[in-house]
Amino acid sequence: MAGRRWANPRAYGVVFEDALGIKKRAFLRPHPQNEVILTAGALGSPQLMMLSGIGPALHLKSHGIHLVLDQPNVGQGMADNPMNLLYVPSPVPVEISLIQVVGIPPGQNTYIETASGLSFAYSWAQGFALFHPLCFFSFQSGKPSSLTAETMAKAIDTVHAYANTSLKGGVILEKVKGPLSSGDLKLRSRSPRDNPSVTFNYFKDPQDLRGCVEGMRSIVNMINSPSFARLRYANLPVQALVDLMLNLPVNLRPRHVSSSISLEQFCIDTVMTIWHYHGGCQVGKVVDRDYRVVGVDGLRVIDGSTFLKSPGTNPQATVMMLGR
Numbered sequence: 001m002a003g004r005r006w007a008n009p010r011a012y013g014v015v016f017e018d019a020l021g022i023k024k025r026a027f028l029r030p031h032p033q034n035e036v037i038l039t040a041g042a043l044g045s046p047q048l049m050m051l052s053g054i055g056p057a058l059h060l061k062s063h064g065i066h067l068v069l070d071q072p073n074v075g076q077g078m079a080d081n082p083m084n085l086l087y088v089p090s091p092v093p094v095e096i097s098l099i100q101v102v103g104i105p106p107g108q109n110t111y112i113e114t115a116s117g118l119s120f121a122y123s124w125a126q127g128f129a130l131f132h133p134l135c136f137f138s139f140q141s142g143k144p145s146s147l148t149a150e151t152m153a154k155a156i157d158t159v160h161a162y163a164n165t166s167l168k169g170g171v172i173l174e175k176v177k178g179p180l181s182s183g184d185l186k187l188r189s190r191s192p193r194d195n196p197s198v199t200f201n202y203f204k205d206p207q208d209l210r211g212c213v214e215g216m217r218s219i220v221n222m223i224n225s226p227s228f229a230r231l232r233y234a235n236l237p238v239q240a241l242v243d244l245m246l247n248l249p250v251n252l253r254p255r256h257v258s259s260s261i262s263l264e265q266f267c268i269d270t271v272m273t274i275w276h277y278h279g280g281c282q283v284g285k286v287v288d289r290d291y292r293v294v295g296v297d298g299l300r301v302i303d304g305s306t307f308l309k310s311p312g313t314n315p316q317a318t319v320m321m322l323g324r
Helices: 041-051 057-062 120-134 149-162 206-223 226-231 238-246 263-269 316-323
Strands: 013-017 023-027 036-038 076-090 110-117 168-176 183-186 197-199 272-278 299-301
Touching: 036 041, 041 183, 041 272, 076 206, 076 238, 076 263, 110 206, 168 206, 168 272, 206 238, 206 263, 238 263
Parallel strands: 036 299
Antiparallel strands: 013 023, 076 168, 076 183, 076 272, 110 168, 183 197
């Protein structure tokens, strides 16, 4: 909610719904230092800015939204660090690891992480099919899409073909830091209940794709190293692990024959989100260095939507530090 009693539009309150769906309003007490702080995340904050009339003029007008401030950078610079991985069954129990350590290969723009544990294969196979469909994004559109029950069942069966309850294992993943590739966020409707349309443009910048190839090559070298020998099946070559990932519905992209022999195509065909979305209300474009919305008084944005890029590791600590 914004008014024009000052030189700039000024935020003076919020409209929200409680748990019962009852619409309510909360207003700031009159004081020049009082302000609204928006912290709805990289997907929510630019969406709410647009629904409040702050964003690209033509886009807002196409949805019949009253324009408060023409700000073409709202919803721009949307990015998500691409993740690719290999699942590695193990003949012996491995320690529980929930990505507490990150490997940074010298001279690369990728980070290597692992997740493993007792009977990890079984829980990962089921959790993969149940949880990931809520967060899948197609390579071109970036639009979330659910998988069918048949596809999920096939995914579980495929993993179980390599990993039953007596088999141990884990995943080794690489994440491209930054990234350089980015897209945009647009409204689907005027309802805050409708998810926006988001395009991340994974690997649009060739350097991001090169980073993925370097990261996957590091993972392959790691799996083939003597130090890893006791943690993998001798009769299960890396190629079999690659083919396993290509048979899992990790995204909605088509599979190419060359993806089993080309790391470039493998990266494109099996890219996944690592849920490190950022952009949409970036510093220097939508907010200033104090995270105040440029051109609007009494409004700040404090979350990952302000990031120009994401750190190579999980950005959770960065977001918490920013908030505090």
